[in-house]
Amino acid sequence: MIEIHGLAKRYGAQEVLRGLDLHVARGRVTAIVGPNGTGKTTLIKTILGLVRPDAGEVLVNGVAVSDDCAYRARIGYMPQIARFPQNLSGAELLAMLRDLRGGGGVAPAPVLDEELIASFQLAGHLGKRVGALSGGTRQKLNAVMAFLFSPELLILDEPTAGLDPVASGVFKDKILAERDGGKTLILSSHFMNELEELADDVVFLLDGTVRYSGTVDELMRRTRQANLGRAISHLMAQAVAA
Amino acid sequence: MNVLPAATAKIVKYELRDVMRSRWLIAYALFFGVATDALLRFGGSGKALVSLTSVTLFIVPLVGLVFGTVYLDNAREFTELLLAQPITRRQLFSGLYLGLTLPLAGAFLAGVGIPFALHGVDDPSLYVPLLTLALVGVALSFVFTALAFVIAAWSDDRLRRMGAAIAVWLVVAVLYDGLVLVLVMLFGDYPIERPMLALMVANPVDLARVVLLLQFDMSALMGYTGAAFQQFFSGGTGTAVAAAALAIWTVAPLMLGMRAFGKRDF
Numbered sequence: 329m330i331e332i333h334g335l336a337k338r339y340g341a342q343e344v345l346r347g348l349d350l351h352v353a354r355g356r357v358t359a360i361v362g363p364n365g366t367g368k369t370t371l372i373k374t375i376l377g378l379v380r381p382d383a384g385e386v387l388v389n390g391v392a393v394s395d396d397c398a399y400r401a402r403i404g405y406m407p408q409i410a411r412f413p414q415n416l417s418g419a420e421l422l423a424m425l426r427d428l429r430g431g432g433g434v435a436p437a438p439v440l441d442e443e444l445i446a447s448f449q450l451a452g453h454l455g456k457r458v459g460a461l462s463g464g465t466r467q468k469l470n471a472v473m474a475f476l477f478s479p480e481l482l483i484l485d486e487p488t489a490g491l492d493p494v495a496s497g498v499f500k501d502k503i504l505a506e507r508d509g510g511k512t513l514i515l516s517s518h519f520m521n522e523l524e525e526l527a528d529d530v531v532f533l534l535d536g537t538v539r540y541s542g543t544v545d546e547l548m549r550r551t552r553q554a555n556l557g558r559a560i561s562h563l564m565a566q567a568v569a570a
Numbered sequence: 571m572n573v574l575p576a577a578t579a580k581i582v583k584y585e586l587r588d589v590m591r592s593r594w595l596i597a598y599a600l601f602f603g604v605a606t607d608a609l610l611r612f613g614g615s616g617k618a619l620v621s622l623t624s625v626t627l628f629i630v631p632l633v634g635l636v637f638g639t640v641y642l643d644n645a646r647e648f649t650e651l652l653l654a655q656p657i658t659r660r661q662l663f664s665g666l667y668l669g670l671t672l673p674l675a676g677a678f679l680a681g682v683g684i685p686f687a688l689h690g691v692d693d694p695s696l697y698v699p700l701l702t703l704a705l706v707g708v709a710l711s712f713v714f715t716a717l718a719f720v721i722a723a724w725s726d727d728r729l730r731r732m733g734a735a736i737a738v739w740l741v742v743a744v745l746y747d748g749l750v751l752v753l754v755m756l757f758g759d760y761p762i763e764r765p766m767l768a769l770m771v772a773n774p775v776d777l778a779r780v781v782l783l784l785q786f787d788m789s790a791l792m793g794y795t796g797a798a799f800q801q802f803f804s805g806g807t808g809t810a811v812a813a814a815a816l817a818i819w820t821v822a823p824l825m826l827g828m829r830a831f832g833k834r835d836f
Binding site for chain 2: 380427
């Protein structure tokens with residue numbers, strides 16, 4: 329689904345990505361983990377074309393992302409922070425996205441997936457000004473927007489950070505259901521037990537390079553640890569020792 | 571046929587709704603409405619127009635810069651979300667720009683226009699100056715929101731952007747005039763009409779001021795260089811030069827902003 333070769337990005341003196349290579353498999357949930365400031369969000373934003381890399385290339389479905397914007401019609405993105413124009417209502421925001429992604433495109437209009445509106449019980453909030461919504465409710469709206477167009481690829485950057493336990497559970501069920509429906513998901517999170525529940529593959533980033541990329545099971549076998557959190561700490565310790 | 575790409579028009583449509591409901595925009599329109607109304611009540615159309623000229627030259631650039639900078643700051647995460655949709659950066663940039671500039675220009679026009687429509691213009695010879703004021707206000711709205719986009723791309727630091735917006739306003743709307751005055755004092759004995767003309771054209775606010783003051787036959791107030799301006803700007807060439815300079819002032823920052831927006835990381 330995604331091929332990345334030799335990706336490099338620096339912000340001023342800071343090298344965030346250093347020749348990163350990565351393959352993300354179709355139809356699986358891939359977790360991107362690593363300490364703060366290790367390039368997770370930069371990597372995600374490069375896939376989306378939000379950050380322009382200094383070197384290397386990103387291919388989504390075999391098409392280089394630097395070439396066009398049409399590939400993004402197949403991606404749903406849920407950013408870390410959800411902030412929308414204060415004076416629009418949730419319904420207007422959804423209508424705007426439908427407008428932007430619906431007509432006039434090359435691809436046929438996608439099937440709308442509004443399941444999360446019901447399962448988050450969001451319908452009653454959609455008429456309100458976004459500026460008047462709570463942080464958690466905005467995050468739910470953010471999730472609805474990512475899943476709305478039944479995209480082939482979902483990129484979720486710390487999606488459950490602002491959600492309460494109930495909403496978080498609903499959301500995790502949705503992720504697994506989408507995967508079982510053949511979708512590809514990329515997930516970044518700091519909650520290891522959550523990732524253990526969801527992820528099929530793990531990508532461990534440290535200092536802008538990939539230190540481990542493979543299945544969760546393989547990682548557990550290799551590190552002989554009881555859970556994903558400990559396995560990642562083990563990888564970190566190894567990296568520091570090396 | 572649509573003039574705008576469909577995606578741009580859609581962004582403009584929703585951003586317009588957002589900006590139109592903003593309290594700041596309503597306050598801006600009300601400010602011009604109340605000021606114009608008061609000036610018309612106390613001074614009549616002619617005096618009101620002259621006073622409005624000064625108010626316009628100060629306030630329109632300030633609001634374009636500050637409102638533009640604040641709006642783009644607040645829209646940053648939303649801009650990211652839109653860029654993750656299948657639209658190009660150029661389409662998004664055009665949409666954001668028009669969605670911001672059109673309501674600002676509209677609020678100015680409504681604020682000045684409605685009181686004049688209610689009170690009526692008492693001297694038919696004032697229609698041209700009034701129209702000029704309207705056009706200049708709209709042009710300045712376009713120029714200074716374009717500059718706000720350049721500032722937005724220039725730094726990642728909120729405070730630095732706000733500082734830059736206010737600094738730009740201070741320079742073009744306040745300090746520049748003083749600087750020109752100092753130059754006139756220093757080099758008054760030399761034939762400085764041409765360099766002065768160049769200096770006036772180099773600052774959109776000064777350019778707007780000259781264009782407006784000439785409408786009111788008040789160039790005498792600008793000292794002896796005023797005579798040179800009168801000669802230059804009242805002819806066909808002068809008007810064309812002034813219009814072209816204002817157009818360049820709108821397009822150049824816009825191109826700069828668009829370029830920066832295209833290259834930038836979000």
